[in-house]
Amino acid sequence: MKRVQFSSPYLPYLFIAPQMAIIFVFFYWPSVQAIQSSFYLEDPFGFGSTFVGLSNYSDALGSVQYQSIARFTLLFTVLVTFLSLGIGMLLAVKADAVLKGSSTYKTLLIWVYAIAPPVAGLMGMMFFDQHIGPLVKLAAFFGWDMKVGLNYNDTAIAMIIVSVWKQIPYNFIFILSGLQGIPVSIREAAAIDCRSGMRRFWTMTLPLLAPTAFFLLIINMTYSLFDTFGVIDVMVKDKAANNPITLVYKVYMDGFRGNDLGGSSAQSVILMIVVFVLTIFQFRFIERRVHYN
Amino acid sequence: MASIGIKDVSKIYNGGVTAVSSVSIDIADGEFIVLVGPSGCGKSTLLRMVAGLEAISEGSVTIGDRVVNEVDPADRDIAMVFQNYALYPHMSVYENLAYGLKNRRTPKAEIDARVAEAARMLELQPYLERKPRALSGGQRQRVAMGRAIVRKPSAFLFDEPLSNLDAKLRVSMRGEIKRLQRRVGTTSIYVTHDQLEAMTLADRLVVLSGGKIEQIGRPLDVYHRPATTFVASFIGSPAMNLVTGELHGSKLALGPALIDLGATVPTQGAVTVGLRAEDLHIHDGTKGDLPFRIDYVEELGSQRLVHGVVGDQPLVAAIPSEIPLPETASLSIATAKLHFFDSKSGQRIDWVGEGAIAASIPAMEVAAS
Ligand SMILES: Nc1ncnc2c1ncn2[C@@H]1O[C@H](COP(=O)(O)OP(=O)(O)OP(=O)(O)O)[C@@H](O)[C@H]1O
Numbered sequence A: 001m002k003r004v005q006f007s008s009p010y011l012p013y014l015f016i017a018p019q020m021a022i023i024f025v026f027f028y029w030p031s032v033q034a035i036q037s038s039f040y041l042e043d044p045f046g047f048g049s050t051f052v053g054l055s056n057y058s059d060a061l062g063s064v065q066y067q068s069i070a071r072f073t074l075l076f077t078v079l080v081t082f083l084s085l086g087i088g089m090l091l092a093v094k095a096d097a098v099l100k101g102s103s104t105y106k107t108l109l110i111w112v113y114a115i116a117p118p119v120a121g122l123m124g125m126m127f128f129d130q131h132i133g134p135l136v137k138l139a140a141f142f143g144w145d146m147k148v149g150l151n152y153n154d155t156a157i158a159m160i161i162v163s164v165w166k167q168i169p170y171n172f173i174f175i176l177s178g179l180q181g182i183p184v185s186i187r188e189a190a191a192i193d194c195r196s197g198m199r200r201f202w203t204m205t206l207p208l209l210a211p212t213a214f215f216l217l218i219i220n221m222t223y224s225l226f227d228t229f230g231v232i233d234v235m236v237k238d239k240a241a242n243n244p245i246t247l248v249y250k251v252y253m254d255g256f257r258g259n260d261l262g263g264s265s266a267q268s269v270i271l272m273i274v275v276f277v278l279t280i281f282q283f284r285f286i287e288r289r290v291h292y293n
Numbered sequence B: 001m002a003s004i005g006i007k008d009v010s011k012i013y014n015g016g017v018t019a020v021s022s023v024s025i026d027i028a029d030g031e032f033i034v035l036v037g038p039s040g041c042g043k044s045t046l047l048r049m050v051a052g053l054e055a056i057s058e059g060s061v062t063i064g065d066r067v068v069n070e071v072d073p074a075d076r077d078i079a080m081v082f083q084n085y086a087l088y089p090h091m092s093v094y095e096n097l098a099y100g101l102k103n104r105r106t107p108k109a110e111i112d113a114r115v116a117e118a119a120r121m122l123e124l125q126p127y128l129e130r131k132p133r134a135l136s137g138g139q140r141q142r143v144a145m146g147r148a149i150v151r152k153p154s155a156f157l158f159d160e161p162l163s164n165l166d167a168k169l170r171v172s173m174r175g176e177i178k179r180l181q182r183r184v185g186t187t188s189i190y191v192t193h194d195q196l197e198a199m200t201l202a203d204r205l206v207v208l209s210g211g212k213i214e215q216i217g218r219p220l221d222v223y224h225r226p227a228t229t230f231v232a233s234f235i236g237s238p239a240m241n242l243v244t245g246e247l248h249g250s251k252l253a254l255g256p257a258l259i260d261l262g263a264t265v266p267t268q269g270a271v272t273v274g275l276r277a278e279d280l281h282i283h284d285g286t287k288g289d290l291p292f293r294i295d296y297v298e299e300l301g302s303q304r305l306v307h308g309v310v311g312d313q314p315l316v317a318a319i320p321s322e323i324p325l326p327e328t329a330s331l332s333i334a335t336a337k338l339h340f341f342d343s344k345s346g347q348r349i350d351w352v353g354e355g356a357i358a359a360s361i362p363a364m365e366v367a368a369s
């Protein structure tokens, strides 16, 4: 690694100070606050708080409702991560085959995809609009009366489709640029060594794409766990009653709708621990098997 | 093992660039063919058409007795060695060697035996478990060679496999490639822009320029009888001196000198004369045919290259280092060593005197300069 010399030993710290300040204000400080308040029972009307130890945690983990939400979150995360990665990869591989060499076309395509996610999200929501949504109409055509926001399964399916739909462009860009980063001569050597394109994909392309895929796996899991909040909010519209929601949405419901700050804080701490464990697991066990050039 | 037939093959890229035009080469079984030429002359394109990595626009390529124009690269029974080696970075050396065999459903025992044999030939045994990134350039090069050898293909295709190595390693790898090819006897096509590499490796040389064949021949034939001025200036180091002269009967006027050829050349008037630097002899004073004004000298150790002018045309002479450089010099050359080329088309002009070893340096008539 290249060593850079600074004239003053404090200068580097000065450079990272703004970033550290942001991390402190928006991450460490709220985290500490959350951990602290997870041990208290907050009075809903703001008249002080009582120390309750771990009972917020035991309440959350012991509740049947919390457990079923956790199960749904797991299913949701796995499905959204693998579907959006899988479809993004399929599209990227197809695009890559067409794009060989023609760089103007490539730039154009990536440019379109780069501005897409928010637009795609909006479109996804409209697909399932009860009145104008074409997918709802399509379902009706097949005799399926889709009631997004009212029926548990219908809402779950719509949530997963829109979340996947929103994330595909992002995965597409990264995988496509990863594919374009594989040296042409390696592909050609493989073409001489292996006739089957499918086999080449599994034995050559995918392993060489592993660093990108590993990065995307983490990003997509984080996305499914946290960034899908907006999608869920639009579909559920605060009426969680009979609808599927994820753990993050439950934190929000309990904290801001139910005014149970202590319980909601305990749930966020649980989520924090889950993410922490997941990240460590991924870096320890998956990254080791990933080949970095 | 197989012969390869390249018949009237052309490559026209989208956009109308003609990279290779109407090239025909018949390659015998076991022959080592070197395609040589300057950058951009279409060597790689031609090789890649044989490999199947590039579509053939016109003509046909035959490997063995099969026209392979429409055959998938993996089914052409060829192995290719790339300039940057193109080793699979996520596989160990063993897996790199075994990959092509595995995909062809070769039995495991057979794979092991072939990899072991190749590793022994190339002295790769200590590295079989390593990843390519943990190898030196020369070792990677040998793995790339090994990957080709284990397949036991009909033909080896090499695209400048040595150009990423340092000069010394290049020389030793050059020898190794030649030795291996002799041993396994596989038909080979080798692309290089290095004329020395081409001379030392080839059974036959194919000199390409602008997508066309300039000359095909054995290295020494090409060296001694270059078909065009292009070949003359490309093959041999230093490049052959090409100067303009004028033919009058059996006499050649070269700058201020008039040389008696002792025979007529089948052309008259302006002509391009080729003189190899190593065929020129240097003399003190005006004893030689050609008065030579020395500009500067390059010392190469075993010999020195003397740059100067005859008349107003630059010329290089290669002379042994131990001969002292005279103050005023002149050059002489055996007339049998003179090459003539058409001054317009650059095509070689054969004449009766060439190759005949002149018994003595012909009489000289030096015009006043
Ligand atoms: N994909 C392509 N599209 C258009 N023209 C191309 C393409 N690939 C190569 N060319 C052109 O074809 C010509 C021959 O290229 P080629 O790669 O065969 O040269 P080369 O003799 O191998 O040169 P070098 O010694 O530099 O490798 C060049 O003029 C090049 O610009």
Ligand SMILES: [Mg+2]
Binding pocket: B043, B044, B045
């Ligand atoms: Mg080339």
